[in-house]
Amino acid sequence: MRIVVDRDRCTGLGMCEAEAPDLFEVQDDGTLKLLNDRPGAPDRESAESAVLACPTEALSLVED
Amino acid sequence: MTVEADFIPATSEAKPEYSPIDVSSKAFWSQTFEQREGRFARLRALEPVSWQRPVEDAVAPDPHDPGYWALVKHADIVRVSRDAKTFISGQGVMFDLLAPMFLEMSQSFLAMDGPKHDHLRKLISSAFTPRRIQRIDEQIKVAAREVVDGFAGNPSGEIDFATDCAEKLPVRLFCDMFGVPDQLRARTAKAAADIVSWADPEALAGRSPAEVQLGACQTLHGIAAQLITERRKSPADDLFTNLVQAEVDGERLTDAEIGAFFVLLSVAGTDTTKHTSSLTVKALTDFPDQREWLRADYQGRIKTAVEEFVRFASPVMTFRRTAVVETELGGKKIIPGDKVVLFYPSGNWDADVFADPDRFDLSRDPNPHLGFGGGGAHFCLGNQLAKGALRALFSELLTRLPDFEAGEPDLLGTNFMRGVKRLPFRFRPER
Numbered sequence: 001m002r003i004v005v006d007r008d009r010c011t012g013l014g015m016c017e018a019e020a021p022d023l024f025e026v027q028d029d030g031t032l033k034l035l036n037d038r039p040g041a042p043d044r045e046s047a048e049s050a051v052l053a054c055p056t057e058a059l060s061l062v063e064d
Numbered sequence: 065m066t067v068e069a070d071f072i073p074a075t076s077e078a079k080p081e082y083s084p085i086d087v088s089s090k091a092f093w094s095q096t097f098e099q100r101e102g103r104f105a106r107l108r109a110l111e112p113v114s115w116q117r118p119v120e121d122a123v124a125p126d127p128h129d130p131g132y133w134a135l136v137k138h139a140d141i142v143r144v145s146r147d148a149k150t151f152i153s154g155q156g157v158m159f160d161l162l163a164p165m166f167l168e169m170s171q172s173f174l175a176m177d178g179p180k181h182d183h184l185r186k187l188i189s190s191a192f193t194p195r196r197i198q199r200i201d202e203q204i205k206v207a208a209r210e211v212v213d214g215f216a217g218n219p220s221g222e223i224d225f226a227t228d229c230a231e232k233l234p235v236r237l238f239c240d241m242f243g244v245p246d247q248l249r250a251r252t253a254k255a256a257a258d259i260v261s262w263a264d265p266e267a268l269a270g271r272s273p274a275e276v277q278l279g280a281c282q283t284l285h286g287i288a289a290q291l292i293t294e295r296r297k298s299p300a301d302d303l304f305t306n307l308v309q310a311e312v313d314g315e316r317l318t319d320a321e322i323g324a325f326f327v328l329l330s331v332a333g334t335d336t337t338k339h340t341s342s343l344t345v346k347a348l349t350d351f352p353d354q355r356e357w358l359r360a361d362y363q364g365r366i367k368t369a370v371e372e373f374v375r376f377a378s379p380v381m382t383f384r385r386t387a388v389v390e391t392e393l394g395g396k397k398i399i400p401g402d403k404v405v406l407f408y409p410s411g412n413w414d415a416d417v418f419a420d421p422d423r424f425d426l427s428r429d430p431n432p433h434l435g436f437g438g439g440g441a442h443f444c445l446g447n448q449l450a451k452g453a454l455r456a457l458f459s460e461l462l463t464r465l466p467d468f469e470a471g472e473p474d475l476l477g478t479n480f481m482r483g484v485k486r487l488p489f490r491f492r493p494e495r
Contacts, residue, residue, distance in 0.1 A: 011441050012186055014193030018448070026193040030186030055439035057146065 002062045003037045003047060009058035016050035016059060023047060032058075071155060072388060072401040076130035080396075083107075083114035087134055087407070090121045093263070093479045097409070104136050104410035112137045113394030116405075119479065122161035123262055123273040129161065132384065132403035133393065136410035138417045138434065140393055144385055144404055145438030151385035151404060152177045153442060159382035159405050159479055162262070163274040169281040170259065170331075172324040174442070181441060184325070187310045187317075188303050189445055191241060197448040201456075204449075207236050208456035216464055216494040225470060225489035226342050231257075233453055234337040238330065243295070243302030248287050255280040255287075256330040264477040266485070284330055285323035292319055335481055336379045337450045340435075341457055342473060342484035343377035349470040351424040358426050359462050366458065369426035370451050373458075375433035376424050378409035379482050383437075408434045409482070465491040 003023065012030035016023070023043060025033045039047050051059045085107050086092060092100065107114055114136075118129040135141050144151045154177045156167065167175065173184040190196065197204075211232045215223045223229065235253040238244075244252055258280035261267030268276055291304045299305045307322045317325075348355045358369050384405045387398045398404065411434040413421040418428070436444035444450070461468060468491040476483030 009441075011182055011443075012189045012193070013443060013445065014195070014448070018194035021195065025195065026190055028190045030189045055146075055437070055443035056441055057439075 001039065001044065001047070002064055003034055003039065004060050004062050005032055005034065006058045006060075007031075009056045010054075011056055011058075013055065015053040015055060019049040019053045020046035024050060072386065073128070074130050074386075074401045074403055075399070078397060078399065079130065080115050082117045082131065083111055083134070085111060085114060086116065087114075088117050088119045088131075094477060097475075097482060101409065101413055104407060104413065107134065107136045108410065108414060113140065113396045115396070119160055121263075123277075124161050124163045126161050132159075132405050133396065133398065134405055134407060135393070136407050136414075137394070138411040138414040138432075141406045141408065141411040141434055142438040144393070144406060145440040145442070148177055148441055150387060150389045150391050152388050153181070153385060155386040157383045157385070157442075159384050160263070163277065166274065166277045166281060169278070169285060169320075169324055170327040172321070172328040174328050174332075177441075183312045184321075185441075185445065187306055187312075188325075188329075191303060191306075192445050192449055194448050197452050201452060203240070204237065204452050205456045205459075207240075208233055208453070208460050211236070211457070212460040212464060216491075219493055221493045222488065222490050225345055225487040226338070226473075226484045227486070229457075229489070230338045230341040230484070230487075231334070233341070233457055234334045234450075237449065237453060238333040241303050241333075242326070242329070243291065243300055243304045244287065248290075251283060252287060252330060253334060255283040256334050259327070259331050260335055260478060260481045260483060261476060263479065264483075264485075267476070281327055284327045285320075288323040288326040289319060292322055332444075333446055333449070335483065336446075337453050339379040339481065339483050340374060340377040340450070340454065342470075342487045343379070343482070344373045344454070344458070345461070345468065345489060346470040346473055346487065347373075347376050347424045349468070354424055354426045355462070358458075359466060362459060362462060365426065366455050368429050368431070370454050370458075371431040371433060371435075372424065372426050372428050373454055374435035374450075375412045375418070375428070375431060377482065378412045378433075378435055380435070380437075380480070381409055381482055382407060382480055383442075406434075406438065408437075411438070464494060467492060 010032050012026045014026040023036050023039055025035055027033050114134045116134045117131050153175050157175050173181045215228050239249045258276050262273035262277050292308055295305045295308045358365055382405055384403050387402045388400050391398050415421055436447040471488030473484040474486040476485050
């Protein structure tokens, strides 16, 4: 599983960061940094919550 | 607002008759929140997308304004909020028709789209992320404690909650973040409150709405100008410094741009949380079982509860968008230039999404309320700060003054903000 960020949609609000602080971190310039773009099974649920929480629908999970 | 070359005018072409269920009249907006919800409920059931006449008694009436589409269903508000390719903000976002000069001085990135919006917003957005708000959590708690210290020992056991408590915390947090010095804070708060009071006869006190709004804008631009000069000379660790140092496409922001930024954030960052706090002490008075439920495990329950605080308060009542692509909503044809107005409290009372919406249910989960907007690029930047402030304030109130009672709120006359001017608040004083 891989996390994909649509950079055109992401506004750096950080709702994902609240759901999954181990996976996402908004930088000082407002861009989103993926701390781990290939989370393992234990992080799956929080990754899914982050995708749902994003108000700009900028996140998606891709199965490899 | 500057009229751009590609501005798409509204048209009365192919529109139905105005809806008999009218939400534009001054009389409607003078009703109580509960009475208005009755009419929204009828619209949700009978005409979820309705064509409405222009708002009555506008500050700056537009004789060419044909009216607007009223969106009252949760799903429609979410759809429009998230589809910025079809529904733009750049032709204005206020429901009421306000003076162009005021809009120019106050709207900043609120009334922008696309990269221009994103660039401006990102100049400060990193200060509002969950991690950054978590980092200032202790500062927020200290501020909440000191605000409650200010009246908890008052032997009369009675205050006006709106001014003596609710306003104080968000104003302090906002001014801390922006670096507004103590001696300018009261003026900042007063001007921010004046801006949303344009339809309230008491606040206007005989002055014209445009005069009050422009006066408040000038006050805030004046404060901004002073801080701009100071921070250019000696930078500090605050958002004003970010703004004076920022470059967008290689250019510094102008003083006017920074001023408008400051006006927007001063309203967005203070009035909303203030009114939500007031409306929440009233709700906790009206639903004592919910107060007891929350007190029984505050730390474990407040995170869920605070979402219901925001849904039930629904402080921001309206924003609008303008269609730029032909589309359909609720079976109605929407054409470029059409205004659509989002009625957030109505979406927050939509029974398709919220079971028993009249019930203040602090355990409601999930709670996809529209209190911070319906999503999309304009979703409330300060949502984490607002929730942090509410958590800290209600921790103090429910621990120290657990049997407080709120009386009847005195509401601001406006179609924009569900504002509480005064709220009697009684408590057993601390000794």
